[in-house]
């Protein structure tokens with residue numbers, strides 16, 4: 001519905017990570033005039049979203065998370081499918097070594113929307129794993145994307161629809177002229193949001209000439225679970241640690257060792273893969289590990305996406321749109 005005849009508040013978004021971009025587009029879809037301010041000149045290093053696996057996995061993520069993560073995450077599948085044509089709708093695969101079968105049983109009890117699959121089906125889905133695992137779980141409705149393509153594509157989508165992006169601007173809300181400011185600075189908003197903490201996530205990108213996958217593969221293990229998300233041209237993203245720390249320091253020897261050891265348990269030939277990147281990001285998290293929308297004056301904070309920035313930013317953005325819509329109603 002066109003809202004051109006209405007006088008709508010102008011919106012400024014601070015932060016061009018996944019939360020900022022998804023919120024910017026959702027507000028634009030609702031008819032608002034939106035300007036986005038991002039401190040980095042180009043996407044990369046300082047943006048937690050750049051290092052993410054990009055798994056949109058509401059059912060798998062129910063393991064170790066609240067029901068709300070699943071329920072709020074399901075809507076993101078259609079959001080992404082409508083706004084980014086690079087989404088891979090291939091499902092997810094969850095495996096464990098035969099001796100860790102209790103892990104698969106536990107995971108299966110805690111999650112829904114999966115099929116228990118045997119060795120032949122595993123081989124049909126992921127030929128590289130033929131003969132390696134007797135049993136697994138397949139989540140056919142889940143999807144994944146590569147953040148390093150998805151984030152620039154979202155920015156282009158926003159620009160083409162008339163949005164304005166100012167890169168290289170490290171701003172504070174007080175200096176912005178828009179009627180409403182949505183603060184999506186991730187962990188950088190810690191000074192304004194004392195409940196926010198950092199959860200460090202380390203990841204490694206490898207290239208294998210021998211082993212590749214079509215969908216995210218999670219290998220359960222009592223101590224060191226690991227996941228691999230396929231990227232283009234034989235690249236695999238291996239993740240991720242989850243450490244209570246807001247350190248942006250380089251990846252530690254212990255974390256790199258643990259992740260790479262786990263990868264070889266998935267397939268020994270991955271021992272021959274080349275390491276092409278080792279990086280760490282700091283996930284912004286609240287004490288309950290759920291995102292939250294909080295308003296102080298004309299500033300709305302959308303933050304706390306923790307391990308679920310791609311999964312939950314469409315829900316978060318919808319809440320921001322509803323909040324702004326309600327305030328317009330009150331003002332009318």
Ligand SMILES: Cc1cc2nc3c(=O)[nH]c(=O)nc-3n(C[C@H](O)[C@H](O)[C@H](O)COP(=O)(O)OP(=O)(O)OC[C@H]3O[C@@H](n4cnc5c(N)ncnc54)[C@H](O)[C@@H]3O)c2cc1C
Pocket residue numbers: 014015016017018019020037038039040046047048049050051052053054055056169170171172184185186187188200201202203239240241280281282283284303304305306307308309310311312
């Ligand atoms: C290794 C790893 C794997 C992950 N895997 C997944 C996954 O598979 N699926 C999933 O859903 N989630 C995943 N996550 C979580 C996800 O990456 C985070 O939840 C998400 O990136 C948080 O996004 P954000 O936009 O809030 O913060 P950020 O991505 O950090 O974006 C904040 C932006 O604000 C900008 N900024 C800061 N201060 C200012 C300022 N003053 N002015 C202007 N701009 C400013 C920064 O430059 C940055 O670009 C993963 C995270 C990690 C680290």
